Amino acid sequence: MSGLLDYLQLHQGEESKSKVMESVRSQISFRGANLWILACAIFIASVGLNVNSTAVIIGAMLISPLMGPIVGTGFALGTYDFTLLRKSINNLLIATFVSLLVSTAYFYLSPFKEVQSELLSRTSPTIYDVLIAFFGGLVGVIAITRVEKGNPIPGVAIATALMPPICTAGYGLATGNMSYFLGAFYLYSINCFFICIATFFVVKFLKYPSALVDSKYEKRIKYGISILIVIMIVPSFYLAYNLFNQKKFTKSAEEFIQKEFDNNGYTVIYKKINYNTTPKSIDLAFLSKKFTDAEILSYNKMLAKDGIFGAKLTIRQNNTDLKSEILSEINKNDTNISEKDIALTKIRQELDNYKITDSTLLKEINILYPTIGNVSYGKIEQYPQTDSAKLQFVLVYTGQNIDENRIKTWLRERLHEKNVVLIKETEK
Template sequence: MTFRNKVLRFVSLHAGEEDRKKVYENVRSGISFRGSNLWILACAIVIASVGLNVNSTAVIIGAMLISPLMGPIVGAGFALGTYNFDLLKKSMRNLLISTVVGLGVSAIYFFISPFKETQSELLARTAPNIYDVMIAFFGGIVGVIAITRVEKGNPIPGVAIATALMPPLCTAGYGLAIGNFYYFLGAFYLYTINCFFICIATFLIIKYLKYQPVEILNPKRSKLIRNWISFIIIIMIVPSFYLAYNLYQQRSFDDNVNKFINEEFNNNGYTVIYKKTNFNSAPKKIEVATLTKRFDSAQIVQLNQRLQDYGLSQTELVIRQDEIDLKSEILSELNTQQNVVSEKDLIITNLQKELSVYKFDNITILHEIEILFPEMKNLSIGRQITETESDSAFIETVVIFNSEEETEENEVKLKKWLEQKLSLKNVVVINRGQ
């Protein structure tokens, strides 16, 4: 065997391959959204929406794992690879239905939800780029390789998480619910990227494995399909490159701003207490304020000229020195934080009040009982809530002790003594030793 044949055999995907009829049946069954798949889809939509709403990564991952959206996407790629146009129509129809249902249910959830804040998990899915294309494509390759194996192994859950379909779809629903079409378009574009490149990855692997075509196409029609696929790939990739470039520019801008502030302000002993940047304005803006230093107009002009040295062209530096405006912003921020702290203090105080009802702090009373009633051993005292048959409840003080002697008379005395000494009602004395 030649070295080339050894390499080809080493990287071959034919070893461990599942029976092709069984693969086809599995793909076809995963396309349908009837019965259990429909219920699973509905639950996954709600779970993903809740996870995005409360910013819970664990819940979102759970929704990714149970979502059956991969079924019709893989089915579409499989159908393209085998020229099975009936299967392709069915896959596209089910994908369209599941997409509309996902958008509708998530939009309704976010519309009625009292929490409308845009959490970080939502924001993360509104600006896709070329890296999302790569994740979808290579995740799709892993996914289709896994479904064509006899031993499915661990890749399927990983693919479901990596090629996240449900979160961007629900984020698009969130954009509809709050009327923010920037969020809607960004999230739906990410969802479309994931769907399309998983489909293309499936198509390429099915072609590589040389699955038998259902229809024999003439070269002209086959070329037309390939041209359409290439055209859609270009349409999908070009905006993602632009968004990736824009993300790179924004991060570079932030890094340069931090370097500028560190070297021109912090290193010169000017403590920066306020910083705000705006990358999308024209020109870009940097707003800062210092603790004590006041700059004259010549110094501000000089600092603006220095921006060029830090790669911050077309950027304007604004130094906030209007004490009234600046103090109002700082006080507003402090008041917000103080309100949060005050709410927490209120909750703690209420909890302490609730606990104090049941807490018995007068420990010295136990020593006095031991002196007055030496036959009572292993004393304990506390408060508890007791319900009555009339659906009412009251709090009573309970004294528990051990004694093998007859203590009924002393129990009565102890009860009266405690009620008098501590101004209590409903004292119960219990002897566990009898």
């Protein structure tokens, strides 16, 4: 048993407590360079959320100095250092205000205000976000207290994700969407709070010296922390429960559609499942099948039998309304052209430069020059002794008594090509 405890021992490789506290204090302040770095990181994260780029968001999280005052607050609570606590909270409030200001200004001025998936995922925190923040905070503070810091710190910055939610809160303010603002700011608060609590537990476990003598204050702080933990966790449990019910409803609705319609050969061309309406809704449209009111009523009764309660099935059979819905969805998709689509378009454009699309060219050559044999032609790049390449038309042929000057002149006029090269291939 003692051998196992040695493996779990946190005191091995621990940095001296005075050095750790000095390092923590030095990273709390948000003045000068730290404030500029934060503002730039917020701007980068906002751009990443705006264009739905995960890589850009990760980059912003890596350069963000937001962890400093949060960890400082955890150390201050763990050592009951109220001077350090006041300084940490003040700097965290400054950092939060600057972050909200920069992100709100960016999204207010940005012409693109569509809600991307990266933005949307930061508006409904759940208990899983609490767990990520807590265990991410544990890893971060354990790394801070080591002599060899190792590489967990960048991972903690990414996992705990402080930047995206505060930027999403700025988006909510800029667009006047208070539900987005409140959801994202709650997620940001969860991350800050549970990183701080994780730091508090590690500091207590490693027995950092207390700056407080009176045990009454110590008990009050512990009670206060316990109450705050409950206050922060309870809404996230509710949101997690709501998310579970939403996924369960969506899965049940999909299974119902599969069983009652797809398996009977009815082609579904439009499907929209909405959990957040009252009542919950399932909207469908079909390629050719038309349903009577009695059949639709019968399917609605089947929903409850399949465990889908409080939901209404609507089958769209009005072509005008249906067309407008489908066109709306297509337009939404068109606004989100991926990098892959852009790259494919560029490749197609480059390939078009080399293609000879005229299908009658070969027939005309055989008619005008009956003595010509096998013919191959295409465009290739010529590299003269300059910095640029030129495209030229090349025709490879076999045959006898071919007037090359004449065929060159004809090809220049026929194809509107200045550079035409003829190559006679030796017959085998």
